[in-house]
Amino acid sequence: METQSITIRRPDDWHLHLRDGEMLKAVAPYTARQFARAIIMPNLTPPVTTVAAAVAYRERIQAAAGAHFTPLMTRYLTDQASADELERGHANGAWVAAKLYPAGATTNSASGVIDVRNIYPSLERMQAIGMPLLVHGEVTDPEIDIFDREAVFIDRVLTGLVRDFPGLKIVLEHITTTDAAQFVAGAPATVAATITPQHLHLNRNALFAGGLRPHAYCLPVLKREAHRLAVRAAAVSGSPKFFLGTDSAPHLREAKESGCGCAGIFNAPYALESYLTVFEQEGELDRFEAFASEHGANFYGLPLNEGRIALERAEVEVAEWLPAAGSKLAPFHAGERLRWQLAS
Numbered sequence: 001m002e003t004q005s006i007t008i009r010r011p012d013d014w015h016l017h018l019r020d021g022e023m024l025k026a027v028a029p030y031t032a033r034q035f036a037r038a039i040i041m042p043n044l045t046p047p048v049t050t051v052a053a054a055v056a057y058r059e060r061i062q063a064a065a066g067a068h069f070t071p072l073m074t075r076y077l078t079d080q081a082s083a084d085e086l087e088r089g090h091a092n093g094a095w096v097a098a099k100l101y102p103a104g105a106t107t108n109s110a111s112g113v114i115d116v117r118n119i120y121p122s123l124e125r126m127q128a129i130g131m132p133l134l135v136h137g138e139v140t141d142p143e144i145d146i147f148d149r150e151a152v153f154i155d156r157v158l159t160g161l162v163r164d165f166p167g168l169k170i171v172l173e174h175i176t177t178t179d180a181a182q183f184v185a186g187a188p189a190t191v192a193a194t195i196t197p198q199h200l201h202l203n204r205n206a207l208f209a210g211g212l213r214p215h216a217y218c219l220p221v222l223k224r225e226a227h228r229l230a231v232r233a234a235a236v237s238g239s240p241k242f243f244l245g246t247d248s249a250p251h252l253r254e255a256k257e258s259g260c261g262c263a264g265i266f267n268a269p270y271a272l273e274s275y276l277t278v279f280e281q282e283g284e285l286d287r288f289e290a291f292a293s294e295h296g297a298n299f300y301g302l303p304l305n306e307g308r309i310a311l312e313r314a315e316v317e318v319a320e321w322l323p324a325a326g327s328k329l330a331p332f333h334a335g336e337r338l339r340w341q342l343a344s
């Protein structure tokens with residue numbers, strides 16, 4: 001008999017873009033109805049680099065998401081990042097982690113880090129105070145093929161970071177390759193990874209299915225099928241190193257369907273249903289709760305959530321568009337049918 005419902009500890013999203021202003025108000029409720037907490041990425045313009053900016057942004061998120069949702073803020077690392085400011089914000093609860101964007105790697109990363117050597121003093125401090133480093137793991141060298149940027153980052157940058165900072169907790173965000181899955185699995189317990197729904201469901205053919213598909217474009221870009229299968233195997237493996245992080249990254253229709261379209265997939269509306277579908281397809285429903293609700297909190301050293309949520313068997317048609325900020329957003333799985341639904 002097919003499983004008809006599943007009840008799990010309330011999950012968390014360990015990688016989320018909520019934006020600001022009208023967009024924030026439109027997208028935050030989708031996350032808050034599923035997740036107790038989320039790691040909020042700091043790539044606004046200007047980026048979140050100060051305690052004051054993080055605290056003010058958290059208040060705007062709280063107003064948009066409601067009181068039962070807890071935003072976990074992050075600090076955007078720059079070459080000039082002050083180790084004292086990092087420590088101060090960590091000590092007073094303004095942020096829980098810091099994000100490394102290689103300069104130019106993705107949306108609003110222009111102020112990112114040019115050379116990791118520049119942030120070694122910050123990393124020393126983070127290691128000392130137990131503050132995790134979250135990594136967008138792609139090199140930006142234009143000579144490197146875009147499909148190889150994650151693997152080359154592991155060789156050129158990440159291997160050295162893990163060696164030089166054996167006590168630093170590092171999350172390799174949104175992994176997309178066999179190389180990343182193997183590296184994380186074989187690394188010390190200080191190294192973990194988040195996995196998005198799109199990298200579990202899609203390979204790079206989705207970018208060109210019958211024409212150019214801007215809504216399937218995100219960074220790191222989708223990879224070939226063998227990589228998708230390796231990432232899926234990691235997600236359902238039961239290893240505590242792999243956990244849920246949607247990387248939901250809304251861009252309005254005009255910004256996606258453009259001569260130079262933005263990277264990002266808005267997967268928040270059906271995130272849990274999307275992940276659960278993968279665990280069901282892989283015959284690993286029993287491992288879903290740990291991936292969604294336990295591994296991330298344990299890695300960050302935060303308590304597990306006490307509440308429970310249920311997902312029920314139901315045929316759900318995903319909308320083509322959802323209204324936002326005077327325009328609309330295409331949700332991940334737009335126009336498809338999902339076979340699970342979050343119980344209200």
Ligand code: DOR
Nearest residue numbers: 106107218219249263264
């Ligand atoms: O596709 C992406 N969109 N990847 C990122 O790393 C950033 C994100 C965004 O902020 O739009």
Ligand code: ZN
Nearest residue numbers: 015017041247
């Ligand atoms: Zn992201």
